[in-house]
Each structure stands twice: as structure tokens, then as C-alpha cells.
Amino acid sequence: MDHASRLERILRGIAIAAMVLFFMFPIFWILLMSFQTNETILRNPPSMAFAPTLSNYAALLTGRLDTAAGTLDIDFMQNLKNSVILSVFSVAVALLLGVPAAYAFARHKFRGSEDIAFTLLSFRFAPPLLVVLPLALYFQDIGLADTYIGLIWVYQLICLPLILWIVRGYFEDISPDVEYAYRIAGHSWFATFRRIALPLAGPGIAAAGLLAFIFAWNNFVFALVLGSADKQPVTVGALAFVTASGIQYGQIAAAVVLSIAPTLALAIYAQRYLVEGLSLGAVKG
Amino acid sequence: MNEPLLVLERVDKVYDPDSAHPVRAVQGLDMRVHAGEIVALLGSSGCGKTSTLRMIAGFEEVTAGSIRLKGREIHRLAPARRGVAMAFEGYSLYPPLTVRENIAFALKSARLKREEVDRRVREIAHLLEIEDILERYPSSISGGQQQRASLGRALIRHADLHLLDEPMGQLEPQLRALLRGRIKHHVKERGLTAILVTHDQTEANALADRIAVMEGGVLQQFATPAALKEAPANLFTGTFIGEPPMNVFAAEARGGSGRLRLRLDHGSELDYPEDAFEAGVRARMLECRRIVLGVRPHAVSVAAEGHAGPLRARVTANQWLGDQTHIAAEFAGGLLVAVEHHRAAVRPGETIGIAFAADDLHVFDAESGAALSHGGRAA
Ligand SMILES: Nc1ncnc2c1ncn2[C@@H]1O[C@H](COP(=O)(O)OP(=O)(O)OP(=O)(O)O)[C@@H](O)[C@H]1O
Numbered sequence A: 001m002d003h004a005s006r007l008e009r010i011l012r013g014i015a016i017a018a019m020v021l022f023f024m025f026p027i028f029w030i031l032l033m034s035f036q037t038n039e040t041i042l043r044n045p046p047s048m049a050f051a052p053t054l055s056n057y058a059a060l061l062t063g064r065l066d067t068a069a070g071t072l073d074i075d076f077m078q079n080l081k082n083s084v085i086l087s088v089f090s091v092a093v094a095l096l097l098g099v100p101a102a103y104a105f106a107r108h109k110f111r112g113s114e115d116i117a118f119t120l121l122s123f124r125f126a127p128p129l130l131v132v133l134p135l136a137l138y139f140q141d142i143g144l145a146d147t148y149i150g151l152i153w154v155y156q157l158i159c160l161p162l163i164l165w166i167v168r169g170y171f172e173d174i175s176p177d178v179e180y181a182y183r184i185a186g187h188s189w190f191a192t193f194r195r196i197a198l199p200l201a202g203p204g205i206a207a208a209g210l211l212a213f214i215f216a217w218n219n220f221v222f223a224l225v226l227g228s229a230d231k232q233p234v235t236v237g238a239l240a241f242v243t244a245s246g247i248q249y250g251q252i253a254a255a256v257v258l259s260i261a262p263t264l265a266l267a268i269y270a271q272r273y274l275v276e277g278l279s280l281g282a283v284k285g
Numbered sequence B: 001m002n003e004p005l006l007v008l009e010r011v012d013k014v015y016d017p018d019s020a021h022p023v024r025a026v027q028g029l030d031m032r033v034h035a036g037e038i039v040a041l042l043g044s045s046g047c048g049k050t051s052t053l054r055m056i057a058g059f060e061e062v063t064a065g066s067i068r069l070k071g072r073e074i075h076r077l078a079p080a081r082r083g084v085a086m087a088f089e090g091y092s093l094y095p096p097l098t099v100r101e102n103i104a105f106a107l108k109s110a111r112l113k114r115e116e117v118d119r120r121v122r123e124i125a126h127l128l129e130i131e132d133i134l135e136r137y138p139s140s141i142s143g144g145q146q147q148r149a150s151l152g153r154a155l156i157r158h159a160d161l162h163l164l165d166e167p168m169g170q171l172e173p174q175l176r177a178l179l180r181g182r183i184k185h186h187v188k189e190r191g192l193t194a195i196l197v198t199h200d201q202t203e204a205n206a207l208a209d210r211i212a213v214m215e216g217g218v219l220q221q222f223a224t225p226a227a228l229k230e231a232p233a234n235l236f237t238g239t240f241i242g243e244p245p246m247n248v249f250a251a252e253a254r255g256g257s258g259r260l261r262l263r264l265d266h267g268s269e270l271d272y273p274e275d276a277f278e279a280g281v282r283a284r285m286l287e288c289r290r291i292v293l294g295v296r297p298h299a300v301s302v303a304a305e306g307h308a309g310p311l312r313a314r315v316t317a318n319q320w321l322g323d324q325t326h327i328a329a330e331f332a333g334g335l336l337v338a339v340e341h342h343r344a345a346v347r348p349g350e351t352i353g354i355a356f357a358a359d360d361l362h363v364f365d366a367e368s369g370a371a372l373s374h375g376g377r378a379a
């Protein structure tokens, strides 16, 4: 397995520690900020010595923000709920549509199938505003503006191509003969898809779903343009802390901590599942 | 009229037909297989054997032609509705299931009772010597074990037709010989019909009632093992079937004064009485200017110089295999192989006399490769 020398191992350890520090530092700093008041945050030079306070979290949970200029009503919990609704349903719809489509693209090559798949992917290349501004007008007309359904629909631009392309790769990695072996024993096409292809691509579907969830969760522009305050997710909601009397760093930090918590938890949970799925053994025949 | 169980009619398979390099994997395949028969598909790698099986099973569409099974057109049906079982060249076991479950899932759709399924899995595992790995997963067993598991999954069913694609390629000769006997018994006892792809002629001879020889996507000959050896339809089958391969020499025929003289390209001449060949055969040989003579190694008589015949060859190797001698000798500008069933005393460097009896001579048209005669009788 590992025949590295002692020195090599030490150097490798240092390198990994440096990387972890580099990537974890912002998160660590945000976490610290979320327990401080604006005054201690803006101190110069910055210091790690402060009396921790839960006031930021309290403000978020109660929805009342006391600033120098007076009290401000914010609806952060509503934003959090919106984030959950939008992300969960977007991913669910994208999985429902994308997984069968990915299977079709992987198994049935027909003239133009590659082009269609690529067109779907190319939605991801376009700047979101390009799509969103005209859509905003249409949505006004057909009454989809500022509805969950309208937003979930637009979120498919983020989720669907991602799921389609990742899951297609996993389906392509499954030897078609494994499916044929099942079909020839008298099972229908659909039973084969459900009982053979889906379980084998399970880890890939989970990974794609997780990624899509994170992308949907982090989306900003679509909801900013197409939703009003009561439909907006946390990413947009955090803007409320940029108030007339200054930026509320403490509350923003607390909001960020609360908003990355679900994705982080999901990632940790799914990681264990992914490793499990992948170690089931080679899929190729 | 009683139609054969399986009828392939002018079946073509072209891969990537619209591309710059379409692959014509199977061309104009006509084949009839009767119920209860075991047929072996034999041919060099890439000749279209797997493609043929996959079209019958329904994993590849036929480009042209039709396939009928039990009088029913099946080439447009879904694989599930064709009543065919198959063992795959690449095994294709389902990784999340154990060997037992893999074998049993072939029976799921038959809605059998649990005990019945268990009984049949045990029976087939016993047959294939895989009882001790039934609870293991495909990723943790050897290639040969995977192959037998995959074969078990095909044999456990009582399908109208069993397609076995190189089912024993990974096994050692002893086990192969053992399983060969058992599989044949299993298939014959239940009156099953099977098409088997193999690269092993011994296996084809032992298992199959008839052998189909393919080359370049074209069926060359479809006959019993004995007929393939005794009367190869063309030069390809002649040289492909038989171990060691048939010796072949380009030649020209000349007649006159009651003799038929066959002049080999490198000088030697074979001289036979005219009536060793049927009149029609003689006429054809004289008419085709160029012919190819074929003699099986077992049919070459070897003797000390001056005895066996007027032909001379220089021995380059002599190998005693314990039950037969393989002699290689320079002859007519090429290498001649002779097999003797005793321990021949000739040494490398010696000159020997050789002879071919007219009865053992296969004659082919050099241009088309088609057989003209076998042992003097018209092909
Ligand atoms: N999916 C495919 N696409 C394109 N060409 C193919 C495909 N499958 C097979 N071929 C080609 O068709 C020809 C016949 O292939 P096939 O697999 O039937 O050969 P085979 O007789 O089974 O060979 P082997 O003994 O090596 O298994 C080959 O030239 C092969 O390259």
C-alpha cells in the first residue's frame, strides 16, 4: 500500500494541512463572526478575543433586527424555508425528468441525440441574465412570476443539465449486457430500468442530485429577478442585512452559517452513501 | 410441413451503416436449426459469431433478413418475448447480487415456487461445480467462476433456444472436458436446443451435432463434424478445420495416356491412374487451369527414401508427442506436416519419401476456393 518514507509522509501531511487551512479558514472566520457584534467584527486590527453573543442568531430566529437606525423586520426564516422548498422540489423534478432522459441518451443513440444532449448542456453556458430578463416578462403575462412553480421551472435550467450529463455517464458505464441478461429472462424494458439500471447508477444519481441541490441552493439571480420577498431564498434574503445604516456583518455571518448547514449536512451524509455505493464492486461486466 | 425450430433467412448485420466505414459483420446468413440439436458456431475472431447470437437474442437489430423461432417471426420482438436464453461472452453478472441470486433471477419471471427455484439452482450449481461459491458476489470470484455462473444462468431456464457464447473459454482443459459431457447430457436429456460459439474444435466436435463454420461474416459450411473433415466445401473450411491444419499445394492438372498428372508449382509431380478420379472431376480439374491440392497430415505416408513414393522431402523437425509423431519437412517450396501414429525414426536433415493416396486428396479450384473433389469423388 503505502511505501512512502517518513519524510515523504510528513511533507504530505504539511501540504494537506495547508490546503485544509486555506479552504477552511473563511468558513472558520464566518463562524467566529456569527458570534460577534458588528463592533467587535469591525475592530482594527481584527482579534480573536471577544465575548461570544447569540444575538445574531436570536435576531434571525425572531425576525427582528435592531440597528442603530431603529428596528427592522426581516424574514430570514421564511427565506430559509423558501430555499428548502425551491431546492428540494427543483432537484426532485430534475431527477424525475433527468434520470429517464439520461438513460435514454445513454442507451439509445439516434441521429441527433448527441446534439440534443449538448443543447441541454449549453443552457449552463449562457449567462443567467440572458434567460431571466425575457422570462421575467413572460412570467408576468402568464402569471408565473413570483410563484414557487415558476421558480422551480426556471431552476431546471440549473439542475436538469447537470443531472442529465452526470447520470448519463453512469448509465453508459453499466454494461448493456447486464441489462440484456435480465431482459432476456422475460423482464420488460421498464422493469430492467428500475431493477437493474437504477440501482447500479444509484451512487451517480445521488452525486448528481447532491450537486444539483447545492447549485440550486446557491442560486441568486433567478430568485432575485423572478421572486418577491416572500418567495426568495436565503441567498437573496441576506441582502436585507445591507441596510441604510450599514452592513450587518454579524447577522450576515449567522445567516450564512444557517444556510450552509443543510447543504453541509447533506454532503456529509451523501458522502458516506457514495463511498458505500462505489465499493460495491465494478459495474462493468 | 414441419419447419425447423430456428430459421435464419438471408440475415445481414451492418454496424454503423451511415458512417464512412460500415462494418458488414454478417452477410446473407441462411441457417436452419432443428429442435433438440446442438449447433456449434466456429470461425476466426471477428467473423460475426457473437453478432449472429445477439441478433437471435434481440440485442442487435437485423439489418436485413428474417429470423423465425418455432414458426414465429421474432426479429422484431423485444428480447423478453423471444423465449431465448443466453450466456454472454463477457459474463455480465449483476454485481449487487450473489451468484445464487444471479442464477435464480433467470427464473423469476417463470413464477416458480421457492423450493423449485432452490432445487434447480442447486442442480445447476452441482452440474457446473460452483456449489461452493453460490453465496459470493461476482466481484469476488475468478473469471472462470464468473463464466460458469453466467453459463448457469442460461442453462437453468428451459427456453426454446439456448445461446452460449464461448461458455467455457476461461476453464482448464480437464474441467472443460468434464463440463462438456455434463452439459451435453443436460441439454439432450431435457430436449433443449443450443447454439454454442467456441474457438475449440475439440469442444465443437464433442458437443455439437452440426458445426457452422463462418468467415468474414459469411457462412462457409454447415455440416456434421465428420462431413466437415471429409468433405470441406471450400479451401477455407478445409484449412480451418482439423489439427494440425491440412497441407495445401498450388498445382496444375494434365491428362493423357490413362494417367492424371498433377504438377505442383515447385516442380514435383503427382501421377495417378486416370480412374482414381471420376470423369466429371477430371474434366473440372483440367478445365480450371489452377487448382489447390489438400492433404491432411494424417494422410501423408512417410517412409525412408525410395520407399513410400517418388516425392522427396527434407525433414526439418520430428516431434514425438507420446502418442503420435509430428514430422515437418520441406516440400514443394513450403512446409509439409505429417502425423504418424508410431514413433518415426527420421531425423532432421534426412531426406524422406512421401506419398499421397488419391483417396485422401482434396482438390479445390484455386480461383474460387470451392471444392472440386474429395478422394476422387465430386464434391
Ligand atoms: N457494436 C459494434 N459496432 C461496430 N462494429 C461491431 C460491433 N460489434 C461487433 N462489431 C464488428 O463486427 C464484426 C463481428 O464481430 P463479432 O463480435 O460478431 O465477432 P465474433 O465472431 O464474435 O468474434 P470473437 O470470436 O472475437 O468473439 C467485427 O469486425 C467487429 O469489429
Ligand SMILES: [Mg+2]
Pocket (backbone or CB within 6 Å): B049, B050, B051, B089, B165
Ligand atoms: Mg464473439
